Amino acid sequence: MQHALQVARQGLGHVEPNPAVGAVIVDENLNWIADGFHQKFGGPHAEIDAIAAAGERTRGAELFVTLEPCSHHGKTPPCADAVIAAGFRRVVIGCQDPAPHVAGNGIARIQEAGIDVAVGVCEDEAIDLIAPFRKLMLQKQPWVHAKWAMTLDGRIATRTGHSKWISNEQSRAEVHRLRGHMDAIITGAGTVRADNPTLTARPAGPRKAMRVVVDTDGGSIVSDGNLLKTINEAPLLLCAAEASATSDHVKMLAGLGVEVFTTSKTDRSAALAQLLAELGRRNITNVLVEAGSGLLGSFFDGRHVDEVHVFVAPKIVGGTGALSPIGGQGMAQVSEDASINSMLVQQFGNDLLIEGRLRSSAS
Numbered sequence: 169m170q171h172a173l174q175v176a177r178q179g180l181g182h183v184e185p186n187p188a189v190g191a192v193i194v195d196e197n198l199n200w201i202a203d204g205f206h207q208k209f210g211g212p213h214a215e216i217d218a219i220a221a222a223g224e225r226t227r228g229a230e231l232f233v234t235l236e237p238c239s240h241h242g243k244t245p246p247c248a249d250a251v252i253a254a255g256f257r258r259v260v261i262g263c264q265d266p267a268p269h270v271a272g273n274g275i276a277r278i279q280e281a282g283i284d285v286a287v288g289v290c291e292d293e294a295i296d297l298i299a300p301f302r303k304l305m306l307q308k309q310p311w312v313h314a315k316w317a318m319t320l321d322g323r324i325a326t327r328t329g330h331s332k333w334i335s336n337e338q339s340r341a342e343v344h345r346l347r348g349h350m351d352a353i354i355t356g357a358g359t360v361r362a363d364n365p366t367l368t369a370r371p372a373g374p375r376k377a378m379r380v381v382v383d384t385d386g387g388s389i390v391s392d393g394n395l396l397k398t399i400n401e402a403p404l405l406l407c408a409a410e411a412s413a414t415s416d417h418v419k420m421l422a423g424l425g426v427e428v429f430t431t432s433k434t435d436r437s438a439a440l441a442q443l444l445a446e447l448g449r450r451n452i453t454n455v456l457v458e459a460g461s462g463l464l465g466s467f468f469d470g471r472h473v474d475e476v477h478v479f480v481a482p483k484i485v486g487g488t489g490a491l492s493p494i495g496g497q498g499m500a501q502v503s504e505d506a507s508i509n510s511m512l513v514q515q516f517g518n519d520l521l522i523e524g525r526l527r528s529s530a531s
């Protein structure tokens with residue numbers, strides 16, 4: 169199953185909104201016969217990929233698959249039927265499919281065919297692998313990644329708002345890699361005004377993210393800014409307050425190809441919940457928040473963040489007024505919800521990248 173999980177990861181960024189899935193076929197002595205993974209959205213599922221590679225050698229063999237085989241006709245026929253037809257002796261499954269139209273039906277179908285089925289092998293890792301898909305299925309919202317680069321003294325900009333560059337070139341290349349795996353990149357008015365970002369992945373990755381600017385009146389998006397200059401490279405969505413929808417500026421932006429989504433909520437975290445629900449409706453699976461203290465603060469206050477990617481540069485800038493990464497209201501007490509799980513630390517030149525999932529996240 170560990171091998172199946174490893175194989176599955178190759179599909180990340182290529183299969184969304186589907187989950188990444190891996191499969192391994194072994195003989196009765198656990199000797200490897202073939203493996204496969206879900207390689208692209210609309211393409212064969214992992215089991216089918218592995219069965220095709222194994223050919224006749226599936227008869228009497230064992231199938232290890234990270235996710236329950238599907239039981240419905242989607243873009244491809246049900247995998248449960250193909251698994252039964254392949255004549256496996258035993259099927260070992262990482263975790264059940266959270267999709268309501270599968271949710272145990274695939275397992276039941278294979279069991280009813282008289283095949284020995286084991287479910288829950290390396291289950292935590294199997295669930296972790298599909299956490300964004302799981303959140304989309306169960307909560308109808310995308311998985312929210314928050315990224316920031318800060319100095320050793322916890323500042324994301326100097327007291328003047330200057331932030332180019334806190335992290336080094338290798339770290340910034342990693343950010344572009346991350347962007348290339350996202351469906352949307354969200355930033356705030358403050359960052360657009362201060363940094364004039366483009367928010368595209370350079371070089372391009374497997375996915376092209378929609379850029380989203382959260383700005384009450386859209387005033388940060390200006391005609392000679394990089395976001396509008398690159399409007400033909402990636403879609404741009406303005407998330408503004410309802411009251412701004414009819415302003416001349418917002419109408420002008422709409423005329424230039426900016427999609428406008430308005431929120432009715434005045435509470436900032438609630439407004440973001442509306443935005444995330446809209447992105448979920450569009451099957452957007454992973455979003456990256458690359459913003460300043462204000463917007464990140466609202467995301468954390470609303471407990472909308474699932475995963476963090478924090479670059480720490482060995483620089484010290486000081487200044488009481490220099491922004492720290494997370495503004496907003498913050499917590500009154502240090503609680504378990506403040507903890508990061510399954511932390512991973514990597515080094516990019518002299519920068520550290522600390523990644524992990526919030527204990528309070530949906531997975």
Ligand SMILES: NC(=O)c1ccc[n+]([C@@H]2O[C@H](COP(=O)([O-])OP(=O)(O)OC[C@H]3O[C@@H](n4cnc5c(N)ncnc54)[C@H](OP(=O)(O)O)[C@@H]3O)[C@@H](O)[C@H]2O)c1
Pocket residue numbers: 315316317318323324325328329330331334355356357358359360362363382383384385435436437439440458459460461462463464466467491495
């Ligand atoms: N080091 C890093 O990783 C990094 C990354 C990004 C930015 N930065 C730096 O951060 C600074 C900007 O930070 P910032 O806090 O001013 O900007 P921000 O977080 O990018 O944007 C905050 C602004 O967004 C608007 N907004 C609209 N709806 C909101 C909502 N629901 N919740 C929160 N904000 C909402 C508000 O402006 P309106 O009321 O006008 O709509 C608010 O002032 C710059 O100096 C930039 O260079 C650093």
